[in-house]
Amino acid sequence: MTLTPHLASDSAACCWIPLFALRSELARRPELVSLPVALLAPDTARTPRVWQVAPLARRAGVKPGMTVSQAIGLCPGLKLCEPDPVHYDEQFARLVAALVTVSPVVEPVEVGRVFVGTDGLEGLYGAPENIVEAIQMRSAECGVRSFSEGSLAQRTSHVHSALRIPHSALRVGWGRGKFVAWVAATRAKPGEAVIVPVGGEAKFLASQPLAVLPLDPDTHRRLLQLGVKTLGALVALPEEAVVSQYGHAGRRLWRLAAGLVSEPVVGRVVPEPIVAALTFFSSVGERDLLAHALDKLVDRALGDPRRSGWRVQVVRVHAELEHGASWLVEATLKDPSATRERIAAPLKTQLERSPPAGAVERLVVEFTAFTPGTAELQLFARDAGAAARAGRRRALQSAAREIALRIRRPMLYHIIEVQPWSRLPERRYALIDFEP
Amino acid sequence: MRNGTDRLRAVNVPQPAVVELDAGGSPAKIEMNSDVREPVTIEAVREIWRIDDEWWREPITRTYYEVLLHGGARLVLFRDLVAQEWFVQKP
Numbered sequence: 001m002t003l004t005p006h007l008a009s010d011s012a013a014c015c016w017i018p019l020f021a022l023r024s025e026l027a028r029r030p031e032l033v034s035l036p037v038a039l040l041a042p043d044t045a046r047t048p049r050v051w052q053v054a055p056l057a058r059r060a061g062v063k064p065g066m067t068v069s070q071a072i073g074l075c076p077g078l079k080l081c082e083p084d085p086v087h088y089d090e091q092f093a094r095l096v097a098a099l100v101t102v103s104p105v106v107e108p109v110e111v112g113r114v115f116v117g118t119d120g121l122e123g124l125y126g127a128p129e130n131i132v133e134a135i136q137m138r139s140a141e142c143g144v145r146s147f148s149e150g151s152l153a154q155r156t157s158h159v160h161s162a163l164r165i166p167h168s169a170l171r172v173g174w175g176r177g178k179f180v181a182w183v184a185a186t187r188a189k190p191g192e193a194v195i196v197p198v199g200g201e202a203k204f205l206a207s208q209p210l211a212v213l214p215l216d217p218d219t220h221r222r223l224l225q226l227g228v229k230t231l232g233a234l235v236a237l238p239e240e241a242v243v244s245q246y247g248h249a250g251r252r253l254w255r256l257a258a259g260l261v262s263e264p265v266v267g268r269v270v271p272e273p274i275v276a277a278l279t280f281f282s283s284v285g286e287r288d289l290l291a292h293a294l295d296k297l298v299d300r301a302l303g304d305p306r307r308s309g310w311r312v313q314v315v316r317v318h319a320e321l322e323h324g325a326s327w328l329v330e331a332t333l334k335d336p337s338a339t340r341e342r343i344a345a346p347l348k349t350q351l352e353r354s355p356p357a358g359a360v361e362r363l364v365v366e367f368t369a370f371t372p373g374t375a376e377l378q379l380f381a382r383d384a385g386a387a388a389r390a391g392r393r394r395a396l397q398s399a400a401r402e403i404a405l406r407i408r409r410p411m412l413y414h415i416i417e418v419q420p421w422s423r424l425p426e427r428r429y430a431l432i433d434f435e436p
Numbered sequence: 437m438r439n440g441t442d443r444l445r446a447v448n449v450p451q452p453a454v455v456e457l458d459a460g461g462s463p464a465k466i467e468m469n470s471d472v473r474e475p476v477t478i479e480a481v482r483e484i485w486r487i488d489d490e491w492w493r494e495p496i497t498r499t500y501y502e503v504l505l506h507g508g509a510r511l512v513l514f515r516d517l518v519a520q521e522w523f524v525q526k527p
Contacts, residue, residue: 072444415447423487424496425525431445 007267009105009117011128011198013135014173014181015095016188020112021088022052023169025081035079038062038071042083047417051083068416068432080432082397085111093311093336097371098142102134105267107178108372113185115178117265128174132193139170176201177262183212201259206232213253219246231257267372274307274367276300283322283359290319290360291348297365298344307367311336314369317347320362327356336371400434450523453513463501466513468524477506487514502527 017023026033036057038050050066060075071078092111099106105117118131125131173184175196183205184194196204208231210223222245228234234242234257242250255261276297284290294317301307313336319327331346347365400412413431420428451468456475458464465475483502490496497517505511512527 069444413445416444418444423489425448425527426446426450429447431447 007105007117007269008264009103009119009267010262010264011118011176012174012178012181012265013116013118013132014178014185015099015114015116015135015139016171016173016182016185017095017112017169018171019052019054020092021083021085022054024088024091025084026054027091028087029081032079032081036060036062036075036077037079037081039081039083040068042085048414050080068414069418069430072432082393082434084393090311090335090337093371094142095139097313097336098138099135100371102131102138105265106372107265107267113182115181115265117267118174128195128197129193132172132174132195135172136170136191136193175204178265179256179261179263180205180259183208186212202235205257205259206230206235210234213256215253219249219253268309270370271306271310274301274304275364276304276366277362277364279362280360283361285356285359287351287355290351290356290363291344293363294344294347294351294365295340297363298340298347301365301367302338302340302343307338307370310370310372311338312343312367312369313371314367315343315347316366316368317350318364318366319356319360321356321358321360323358325356325358327360329354330368332369448526450514450525453522453524455513455515455522463503463513463522466503466505466511466522466524478503479506480504482510500527 022037022039025039026037034056035054036059037054038057039052041049041051048068050062050064050068050071053062053064057071057075057078060078062071062075062078066074068080071080088111092108092114096106096108096114099114099116103116103118103121105119107115107117109115116135118128121131121134125134169190171185171188171190172193173181173186173188173196174193175181175184176198180196180201184196187208188194210220210229210231210233213231213234215223223234228237234254237254239251239254239258242254244250246253252261278293278297280293284293298315302312312333314330314332316328316330318329321327329347329350331343331350333343333346335342337343403411412434414434415429416432418427418430422428454467454475455463456465456467462481463478465477467475481501481503483500485500487496487498487500495518498514499517500512500514502510502512511524513522513524515522
């Protein structure tokens with residue numbers, strides 16, 4: 001990856017896989033594909049709400065943001081899944097890591113949506129069509145399972161490639177600036193791309209619906225009431241008239257709609273290696289103690305603020321041994337990770353297979369290569385505490401499966417609000433089976 | 437309460453109880469359908485309130501009593517004024 005102080009690009013490719021989290025879940029649990037499925041939101045709010053909805057459930061009326069009781073009421077057969085944001089982020093990190101091999105300027109926005117800066121790639125790949133093709137090829141090779149867009153609802157075969165996320169569901173938009181690229185991606189069919197030639201932004205945007213603009217619901221409603229349904233209709237209004245109605249935000253909207261705003265893709269400079277070291281008071285030879293020390297050092301390195309927003313791809317451990325000897329192991333993670341268990345696991349395996357030849361005086365853990373993470377990653381797994389939450393969630397799911405297997409009937413429940421306002425206590429809450 | 441799909445289970449369902457009244461009509465002793473079958477003396481009634489609800493379909497009318505049992509435990513029970521039966525329920 002190129003290290004430059006200013007990683008920015010005016011020309012942008014937007015790579016978008018809608019419902020990325022849901023697709024990731026279905027990719028690892030194919031038995032759910034033919035069912036009406038919805039993912040619960042990954043926050044810890046008291047009232048669980050629906051987050052992403054599969055087409056079958058959507059047809060029954062289930063929408064994101066509904067409470068569980070509302071969703072079950074509309075679709076009694078709804079299969080609710082506990083979210084696993086760390087898993088989704090790991091899957092997304094693989095896509096991002098693949099895109100980094102195309103361009104050093106990569107800007108993940110959210111899980112499932114990432115911008116790739118393409119300035120200067122003409123010399124390598126040629127025309128934008130070829131650059132987009134390279135992006136599609138790399139994303140297809142990134143190790144995500146494949147199933148088609150339509151098969152989100154109906155899956156007839158279980159063909160698993162090395163891919164975990166369907167590259168056929170990847171939509172790519174290319175244009176000048178992030179907004180044009182994003183709108184182009186929303187217009188692309190699954191597995192295909194829409195390229196907006198330089199200079200053709202205004203013409204392309206003019207026919208797009210108003211909903212592609214970053215509008216608040218009130219402004220959207222007001223514009224629709226004025227008969228403004230497309231960006232072209234908005235641009236047809238005098239810019240100053242829009243500004244007088246909607247202020248500074250109105251000017252930005254008008255200029256976006258006119259294709260006059262070109263926000264560059266901004267990559268981030270990869271952090272320098274992060275090092276955490278521990279000097280033992282007395283030399284340590286016990287492997288258990290060394291494994292424990294490894295965990296602590298990985299935790300400490302993960303907690304480094306520079307690591308925030310990045311996943312670790314390469315981790316190295318070296319030990320200073322008695323009598324001046326040394327020991328070194330390095331692991332490249334196939335799935336870049338921000339969780340201690342995943343980073344430490346290959347190191348511990350190496351520790352078991354080829355332990356240090358003597359007692360260790362000093363142990364050093366070094367993260368030497370990274371791949372970009374996302375805002376979700378920063379929210380969810382940027383520190384050891386968040387990683388621990390994810391670990392607890394997985395442990396809970398594992399325990400729940402074990403209980404279900406042994407008892408053969410549901411014994412674990414979620415408490416959900418039904419009519420929390422009711423004066424009758426028994427009407428306020430209900431239990432629903434906990435099905436991890 | 438379980439819906440047609442057998443997915444939802446009610447929480448805090450009223451539990452039947454046998455209540456003896458004193459001369460003034462207030463609950464004096466309670467026998468719950470639990471492991472303890474001995475009637476427990478009600479030391480004091482701390483609060484009384486009434487709920488009338490769902491008058492548009494099957495009316496629900498209850499008088500709730502928050503009581504202090506012998507031994508210091510606090511309990512909420514209600515009398516279903518439609519069926520004339522007593523129940524224990526968490527508030």
